[in-house]
Amino acid sequence: MHPIIKLVAQRLSLGILLLFAASAMIFGLTEALPGDAAQAVLGQAATPESLANLREEMGLNEPAVSRYFDWLGGIMTGDLGTSIVNRLDIAESVGKRLGNTLFLAFWAAVVSVPLAIFLGLLAVRYRDRWPDKLISAITLTTISIPEFLIGYVLVYFLAVKLGFGTALAMVNDSMSLWQKLNAITLPVLVLTLVVLAHMMRMTRAAILNVMQSAYIETAELKGLSTFNVIAKHAFPNAVSPIVNVVMLNLAYLVVGVVVVEVVFVYPGMGQFLVDAVTKRDVPVVLACGIIFAAIYIGLNMLADIISILANPRLRHPK
Amino acid sequence: MSNAMLKVKGLKIGATVYPPGEKPHDIEIVHGVDFEVEKGKVLGLIGESGAGKSTIGLAAMAYGRGGVELTGGEVWVNDREILHTTRNDLRSLRGGEVTYVSQSAAASFNPARQIMEQVTEAAIRHGKFSKADAEARGVELFRKLGLPDPENIGKRYPHQVSGGQLQRCMTALALCPEPDLVVFDEPTTALDVTTQIDVLMAIKEAIRDTGVAALYITHDLAVVAQVSDDIMVLKMGEMVEYGSVDQIINSPKEDYTKALVSVRSIDHEEKVSSDEAVLKVENVTARYKGTKFDVLKDINVELHAGQTLAVVGESGSGKSTLARVITGLLPQKDGNVHFAGRDLKPVMKTRPKEDLRELQMIYQMADTAMNPRQTVGTIIGRPLEFYFGLRGAEKQKRIQELLDEIELGEGFQDRYPAELSGGQKQRVCIARALAAKPKLIICDEVTSALDPLVADGILKLLLDLQKREDVAYLFITHDLATVRAIADSIAVMYQGEVVRYGPKSQVLSPPFDDYTDLLLSSVPEMKLGWLEEVIANRKMESGGN
Known part of the structure; x- marks a missing residue:
């Protein structure tokens, strides 16, 4: 068997294993919270009798392990359970929200x-000169400012003062793609500013590291232009660290956008999760x-697999 | 107008240095050098490290490596001055008119791209050939350089061919754009002797057939004598002597050149083995974890007190692995190691302190074998504390004694490794090993990274110390000249086996087995026409069979 298939298979099975571990951890942590779903539904005024009845009804008297496997079995068949707040099917309501977040x-x-x-690449090309310093300064500034502040500042100056984009990023099914894109202009801008610095710095560092190699000197002594040297000779060898940091940031774009969604009142997963937590809607949480967890693990696994595929020694064994 | 294709006049080169504890400042590393290379001729640049030979070679492409700057003088290529020209003009010069072959092809090829792509890149970019023509020329050069399967080897990636093959690919890379001048920077130094001879011949024929001019940079006078028409000897950025190969080799004028020509002239009488063996390796077999073949196969060797056993072989022959087994870093699969009349435990961590003390090591890279943040005194003092519990004035006295032994005077105690030369660093490592009063020191390629004259000094010191301290050496090396200089007995290793073993006089005299014969005849001799002679002999022998 080609060694690369073996390596990729290893990564995949490791990813799946990790996902199971994560599911156990998530379940265990919600179990460890004081109170339970029955308590949450009935609130402070619950009598011990009604609590006991509801627990019986919701199956909460079963041992935690068997409830975990019930839940896990449900997930595997696409059944995420029902919300205890509005009694709706979670898969359906999450599906729409997830679609918006992924969009x-x-x-x-x-x-x-x-x-x-x-x-x-530009920072490497003009290393230690003004374009490099300018790029670093701007990206570091934007990563240092809290994203909600950037969000409100952009809303004030762009949307309110200049009329560019919309302050509220409400999207719904009846909108055309163009209308949706117009609605999410500002959140996209904020997210870009937040993740830019990390990826750009890593690209710069990884390529500068490769630029020390003897084969870069060979390329320079072939009379290639600096940009050609960087793009054709340095970049292919810097793919692996860059992909890793890109994937981390993509994962952040999906799972870490709670604040931005709240600022722009965007109907995504983040708001959904926040609502569920405040209402103690445990199945939704x-x-x-x-x-x-699946998105995070999946993207990082993808980064690993791309790193493996980018390595010529693994792709073309002796 | 002379028909010199490269003319260098009063070339001065500077660099910024960052000495520890001082302010960075500029120094001059080449102090005004003049030379010319005519079309179709080869000029050898020779000197020790720090002589500025690579720097001068790269100046022919107006290139300064790292912080190096070309500060003065003129460099003319094809009647055009290149030190004060435009960036675009330089681009057409580099890789078009002048090309470069580096010491380590393994590092100089881009690991992510196919060989052919890299070989033809410059020719295509400079518009010398179309892609198809450049590739045809690449295949032609692969064939000329004696590479196996010339049609398809270009489709491989650099890690898929051997070091010697890659070095030939690098030569093809340099010759592909039909340059007027090629700079060869130590192109065979990183190769095994048996590989070096083929690459050397391939380079020589390629130069002859293409009529290209060349600068050939090396520290090995015997090598440069085989390929050059003229030789320039450099020392500390200055020209020492400049003449034809014949004149430099056979009648050198300057003392420095004479020293280079006569280097490796240590005369060492082998000692008769009389007393008990200090080290006895019996039927040792070893393999690395997770692999399926033995890197050492049934090794049997003996070393007597106060003597030297040289273990010689090419890279991958298992000689360093043998040292790892003896030191307990790689426990053997089978067999025994006896040391000073007792069995050594296979795993180092389980060995008693006494075993650790009596068995010391010196490494190839003195640089990385010392903590850069400790002074020489601390480095040498550590084993004195650890093994003998010495403190205070007693320890200071012993450190000074050891420094005297390695011929470094007072004042070295407080210096840091970065303030020492390569030879001095290796001496400190020797003192550290001696501090433990060992019975056996394993020397792993201890002179390989040093210049010939410095290496000679280290070998002499080791022999002196052996006489005084009665210490035995297990001397691992790939260099047969070193073996001749220091060994009492020799073990020749090939693919994990000892193929020849015995007293020096016996191992180095005929009749030889095939491998030892190949190894011995591959060592370059300081003699004109040696290369052709050896190749002719080999062709005759293989023709006779």
Whole structure:
């Protein structure tokens, strides 16, 4: 068997194993919270009798382990359970929210990843000169400012003063793609500013590291232009660390956008999760947790696999 | 107008240095050098490290490595001055008119791209050939350089071919754009002797067939004598002597050149083995964890007190692995190691302190074998504390004695490794090993990273110390000249086996087995026409069979 298939298979099975561990942890942590779903539904005024009845009805008297496997079995068959607050099917209501979040994350990634890599290349090309310093200064500033502040500042100056984009990023099914894109302009901008610095700095560092290699000197002594040397000779060897940090940031775009969604009142997973937590809607919290974990683990696994595929020694064994 | 294709006049080169504890400042490393290379001729640049030979070679491409700057003088290529020209002009010069072959092809090829792509890149970019023509020329060069499967080797990635093959690919890379001048920077130094000879011949024929001019940079006078027409000897950035190969080799004028020509002239009478063996390796077999083949196969060797056993072989022959087994870093799979009349435990961590003390090591890279933040005194003092519990004035006295032994005077105690030269660093490592009063020191390629004259000094010191301290050496090396200088007995290793073993006089005299014969005949001799002679002999022998 080609060694690369073996390595990729190893990564995949490790990812699945990790996902199971994460599910156990999420379940265990919600179990450890004081009170339970029955308490949450009935609130402070509950009598011991009604609590006991509801517990019986919800199956909460079963041991935790068997409830965990029930829940896990449900997830595997696509059944995320029902919300205890509004009695709706979670899979359905989460599905729409997840779609919105992925939509926002996708467009933020489309803008930020190529921009970050291009700025990284540019910073290497003009290393230690003013373009490099300017790029570093701006990206470091934007990563240092809390994202809600950037969000409100952009809303005030762009949306309110200049009429560019909309302050509230409400989207719904009846909107055309163009209308949706117009609605998410500002959140995409904020997210881009937040993740840009990390990816750009890593691109710069990884390529500068490769630029010390003897084969870069060989390329320079072939009379290639500096940009050619960087793009054709340095970049292919810096793919692995760059992909890793890109994937971390993509994961952040999906699971870490709670604050931005709240600022722009965007109907995504983040708001959904926050609502569920305040209402102590444990099944929804569990569902969101496992989806976030799956996305996080999946993207990092993808980064590992791309790193493996990018290594010529593994791709073309002796 | 002379028909010199490269003319260098009064070339001065400077660099910024960052000495520890001082302010960075500029120094001059080449102090005004003049030379010319005519079309189709080869000029050898020779000197020790720090002589500025690579720096001068790269100046022919107006390139300064790292912080190096070309500060003065003129460099003319094809009647065009290149030190004060535009960036675009430089780009057409580099990789078009002048190309470069580096010491380590393994590091100089981009690991992420196919060999052919890299070989033809410059020719295509400079518009010398179309892609198809450049590739055809690449295949032609691969064939000329004696590479196996020339049609398809270009489709491979650098890690898929051997070191010697890659070095030839690098030569093809340099010759592909039909340059007027090639700078060869130590192109065979990193290769085994048996590989070096083939690459050397391939380079020589390629130069002859293409009529290209060349600068050939090396520290090995015997090598440069085989390929050059003229030789320039450099020392500390200054020209010492400049003449034809014949004149430099056979009648050198300057003392420094004479020293280079006569280097490796240590005369060492082998000692008769009389007393009990201090080290006895019996039927040792070893393999690395997770692998399926033995890197050492049934090794049997003996070393007597106060004597030297040289273990010689190419890279990958298992000689360093043998040292790892003896020191307990790699426990053997089978067999025994006896040391000073007792059995050594296979795993180092389980060995008693006395075993650790009596068995010391010196490494190839003195640089990395010392803590850069400790002074020489601390480095040497550590084993004195650890093994003998010495403190205070007693320890100071012993440190000074050891420094005297390695011929470093007072004042060295407080210096840091970065303030020492390569030879001095290796001496400190020797003192550290001696401090433990060992019975056996394993020397792993201890002179390989040093210049010939400095290496000679280290070998003399080791022999002196052996006489005084009665310490035995297990001397691992790939260099047969070193073996001749220091060994009492020799073990020749090849693919994990000892193929020849015995007293020096016996191992180095005929009849030889095939491998030892190949190894011995591959060592370059300081003699004109040696390369052709050896190749002719080999062709005759293989023709006779």
